[in-house]
Amino acid sequence: MKVGIIQFPGTNCEYDTQHAFAVLGCETQILWHKEESIPSDMDLVVAAGGFSYGDYLRSGAIAKMSPIMKALKIYADNGGKVLGICNGFQVLTETGLLPGALKRNEGLHFISRHHHLKVISNDNDFLRHCRVDEIVNIPIAHHDGNFYIDASGLSELYANNQVLLKYTDGSGNIDNPNGSVDSIAGICNKSKNVFGLMPHPERAMEALLGSKDGKQMLEGFINA
Amino acid sequence: MKAIVNVFLKNGVLDSQGKAVQHALSGHGFDSVKDVRVGKQIIIEMNESDATLAKEKVAHMCEELLANTVIEDYEIEIQA
Numbered sequence: 174m175k176v177g178i179i180q181f182p183g184t185n186c187e188y189d190t191q192h193a194f195a196v197l198g199c200e201t202q203i204l205w206h207k208e209e210s211i212p213s214d215m216d217l218v219v220a221a222g223g224f225s226y227g228d229y230l231r232s233g234a235i236a237k238m239s240p241i242m243k244a245l246k247i248y249a250d251n252g253g254k255v256l257g258i259c260n261g262f263q264v265l266t267e268t269g270l271l272p273g274a275l276k277r278n279e280g281l282h283f284i285s286r287h288h289h290l291k292v293i294s295n296d297n298d299f300l301r302h303c304r305v306d307e308i309v310n311i312p313i314a315h316h317d318g319n320f321y322i323d324a325s326g327l328s329e330l331y332a333n334n335q336v337l338l339k340y341t342d343g344s345g346n347i348d349n350p351n352g353s354v355d356s357i358a359g360i361c362n363k364s365k366n367v368f369g370l371m372p373h374p375e376r377a378m379e380a381l382l383g384s385k386d387g388k389q390m391l392e393g394f395i396n397a
Numbered sequence: 398m399k400a401i402v403n404v405f406l407k408n409g410v411l412d413s414q415g416k417a418v419q420h421a422l423s424g425h426g427f428d429s430v431k432d433v434r435v436g437k438q439i440i441i442e443m444n445e446s447d448a449t450l451a452k453e454k455v456a457h458m459c460e461e462l463l464a465n466t467v468i469e470d471y472e473i474e475i476q477a
Contacts (some may be wrong), residue, residue: 231465238462239429267465276406279413284468321410352413 174199177215177338179245179261180366181236185259186222186375191389194219197395206239211248217394218245218253220261222373223260223312225335232275232317233263235306242268254298254394255367259315262369264361269368273322274329278315279352285314287383288350290358290372291341298397300325302389308345309386311372318371320353320360327354335360337358355356398443400455401474404464405436439463448475 176194180187180203191201202212211218215274235309236242241265249255249270257265265271278284287310292303303309322330330336338359342348349356351371374387414436419433434463437477445451455473464471 230463234462266467274465275408276468277413279411281413281417319413352411380412 174214175214175217175327176394177204177211178202179204179206179218179220179241180339181223181225181239181264183227184221184260186373188222190219190258190375190395193378193391195279196375196378197392199387199395204241206236206241208244209240209306210244211241211253215248216254218248218255220255220257222259222261225260225264226231228317230259233265233266233267239392249367250363252366254397256299256394257367258306258373258375259318259371262371263303263317264369265369267348270367271360272326273320273354273360275317275371276319276321276352277321278350279316281314283314284350286312288313288372289341289343289348290338291345293336293339295367296334297337297361297393299361299368299393300390302392302395303393306345308341308343309390310377311350311374311387312376312383313350313372314361315371317350319354320357320371322354330360332377333363335363335365337361338372341369370372398445398448398450399476400441400451401476402439402441402459402463403456403472403474404434404439404459405434405466405471407470410468429462440455448477451475
């Protein structure tokens with residue numbers, strides 16, 4: 174299993190992501206954003222977290238103009254698996270690989286803390302090792318995590334089981350940290366090969382560091 | 398030729414920054430404030446002498462990059 178991790182200027186979670194997948198036994202490769210193609214042996218491409226281009230203009234907006242994004246679109250259109258974490262999620266919505274947009278957090282603060290999430294759908298490669306309604310504990314760290322989608326887009330997400338994760342408290346009650354529509358923390362595209370979430374599963378790989386709940390999430394991609 | 402582009406959140410998309418500024422103004426006794434919206438202005442100097450063509454090009458820039466039309470609207474003003 175080989176995982177490519179995209180690096181833009183300002184990406185800062187690429188090595189954490191690399192470590193997380195290495196722990197899961199994957200071969201990894203950092204893909205510089207100037208690359209014009211995705212190596213053909215990649216089983217998964219991750220757009221990692223950070224602040225690509227300093228979040229100038231809008232989070233993820235300038236990154237979408239990078240050469241690798243054209244290649245990523247072709248890769249995804251051909252069924253290749255893509256995961257966007259945090260800034261990577263913002264880049265994927267800006268590119269149109271995922272629906273909706275990420276706005277400034279409703280309370281205007283940058284939020285960096287552990288948060289509980291409820292698994293809404295596991296009918297996909299990413300969360301297939303999680304149970305529906307399972308509560309996981311995953312760190313969030315973002316300023317622009319307020320997921321927005323219009324009403325028709327939202328009903329389409331539900332109709333196709335594209336809503337993957339919601340922000341809750343430890344008992345599974347909705348606890349919305351950033352104003353996201355329906356407290357949504359993660360989604361996938363209609364064909365379920367492109368995934369995006371604001372929380373950082375790659376930062377939840379060791380119980381010693383607060384949680385290892387990210388492990389079973391990322392493990393979903395292994396041998397999927 | 399110069400293009401002035403104003404980008405704002407669409408009506409119906411909550412503008413948290415606008416609300417915060419509105420709150421601050423009201424709190425400072427500016428009673429006449431009814432609503433505040435915060436947006437951004439992008440000023441583009443262009444090598445273009447045809448205003449219609451300039452506007453078309455800037456509209457294309459807005460669709461491609463300057464605005465996220467899922468949540469934002471834009472207005473373009475061309476100055477000679």
